[in-house]
Amino acid sequence: MRTKLRNARRLVVKVGSALVTNNGAGLDKDALDAWARQIAALRAEGREVALVSSGAIAAGMQRLGWTKRPTEMSKLQAAAAVGQMGLVEAYEKAFSRHGLHTAQILLTHEDLADRSRYLNARSTLTTLLALGVVPIINENDTVVTDEIKFGDNDTLGALVANLIEAEALIILTDQQGLYTADPRKDPAATLIGEGRAEDRQYEAMAGGSGSAISKGGMITKIRAAQRAARSGAHTCIASGREPDPILRLAAGEALGTLLYASSTPLQARKQWLADHLQLAGDLVIDDGAVAALKSGKSLLPVGVVEVRGDFERGAVVACRSLAGDEVARGLVNYSASECRRIARKPTAEIANLIGYLDEPELVHRDNMVAC
Numbered sequence: 001m002r003t004k005l006r007n008a009r010r011l012v013v014k015v016g017s018a019l020v021t022n023n024g025a026g027l028d029k030d031a032l033d034a035w036a037r038q039i040a041a042l043r044a045e046g047r048e049v050a051l052v053s054s055g056a057i058a059a060g061m062q063r064l065g066w067t068k069r070p071t072e073m074s075k076l077q078a079a080a081a082v083g084q085m086g087l088v089e090a091y092e093k094a095f096s097r098h099g100l101h102t103a104q105i106l107l108t109h110e111d112l113a114d115r116s117r118y119l120n121a122r123s124t125l126t127t128l129l130a131l132g133v134v135p136i137i138n139e140n141d142t143v144v145t146d147e148i149k150f151g152d153n154d155t156l157g158a159l160v161a162n163l164i165e166a167e168a169l170i171i172l173t174d175q176q177g178l179y180t181a182d183p184r185k186d187p188a189a190t191l192i193g194e195g196r197a198e199d200r201q202y203e204a205m206a207g208g209s210g211s212a213i214s215k216g217g218m219i220t221k222i223r224a225a226q227r228a229a230r231s232g233a234h235t236c237i238a239s240g241r242e243p244d245p246i247l248r249l250a251a252g253e254a255l256g257t258l259l260y261a262s263s264t265p266l267q268a269r270k271q272w273l274a275d276h277l278q279l280a281g282d283l284v285i286d287d288g289a290v291a292a293l294k295s296g297k298s299l300l301p302v303g304v305v306e307v308r309g310d311f312e313r314g315a316v317v318a319c320r321s322l323a324g325d326e327v328a329r330g331l332v333n334y335s336a337s338e339c340r341r342i343a344r345k346p347t348a349e350i351a352n353l354i355g356y357l358d359e360p361e362l363v364h365r366d367n368m369v370a371c
């Protein structure tokens with residue numbers, strides 16, 4: 001089973017507040033250095049890693065000299081804004097020792113729920129990864145309200161894994177993994193080695209957070225594993241205090257708890273596109289484009305002869321042959337009116353025709369499934 005992790009080319013690593021701030025004692029620079037070293041080693045193997053890091057609020061509280069976590073939203077947001085500065089500064093310094101750049105990405109729930117912003121976040125993140133940059137992701141605490149909050153970064157980690165189609169989500173925390181009960185409360189609890197992420201029995205074992213500085217607890221990690229599995233990602237929950245946990249997990253060592261996905265990323269994505277989304281329109285494509293799509297290529301504007309329906313960027317559209325057969329469906333990079341303007345035109349003309357070039361493809365092959 002652990003070979004699943006060894007084969008993962010794209011990984012999301014999530015580190016919780018307790019680890020990042022050494023239980024609230026301020027940023028644990030040694031821990032940050034160790035994660036940077038391990039992630040740099042994975043990058044050197046050609047693997048891509050995005051880091052979801054908590055700790056802004058805890059670090060901000062420490063900088064401001066607060067010993068008690070405030071309850072008012074505005075104070076929490078102020079602490080997050082102060083702490084996030086120290087957090088990204090420390091990561092940039094730690095990664096620069098390995099010749100790597102970092103990028104700060106702050107997200108809210110709304111960013112991922114809105115299809116067009118979802119696509120933007122996805123292309124920015126995948127571009128950063130392709131450039132060899134390590135994205136450091138956190139919730140945009142300064143602007144969130146209750147309705148648009150992830151609240152805990154386990155959920156954010158899973159959504160990022162969905163977003164960039166990572167094969168693995170590594171959640172590092174202050175316990176060895178998932179136990180049959182909260183080990184802080186039940187000393188007889190035993191560690192679960194591995195199981196299916198979708199297995200509902202784990203929810204009953206998991207409790208809330210055991211510390212005053214963290215938010216999620218084990219229950220949000222189990223739900224994160226379920227969510228990650230929906231896009232085919234396997235989740236490992238392990239102790240961040242073990243030596244080199246990221247490298248050892250990524251090498252397939254049986255550390256912590258593995259909650260594996262039952263489908264591959266491709267199957268999961270196909271299922272998602274096939275089942276969950278209503279078609280917002282049709283792109284009628286010529287025979288050359290049909291052949292290109294059947295051989296796994298992206299759809300370029302030049303192959304589109306007609307655009308049906310009214311849709312926004314990010315909508316799901318069907319690509320149909322001249323005879324009306326659905327050849328593929330996928331997420332479209334331009335709105336219906338933009339598609340009409342660039343249909344039959346070479347990619348080089350997109351910017352002239354609509355004033356900007358978002359992506360050269362109308363539907364990228366990564367966002368498309370054949371029918």
Ligand SMILES: Nc1ncnc2c1ncn2[C@@H]1O[C@H](COP(=O)(O)OP(=O)(O)O)[C@@H](O)[C@H]1O
Nearest residue numbers: 016017173179181182207209210214216217218
């Ligand atoms: N079944 C369980 N197995 C392990 N830990 C559990 C379980 N149920 C609840 N917990 C608690 O979850 C805590 C880890 O989550 P959390 O405090 O949110 O840390 P993090 O900041 O790493 O997300 C543990 O310290 C533990 O007290």
Ligand SMILES: N[C@@H](CCC(=O)OP(=O)(O)O)C(=O)O
Nearest residue numbers: 017054055056057153215216
């Ligand atoms: N965005 C918040 C993280 C929320 C939180 O505490 O998450 P976690 O430690 O993963 O349970 C911060 O940076 O402080």
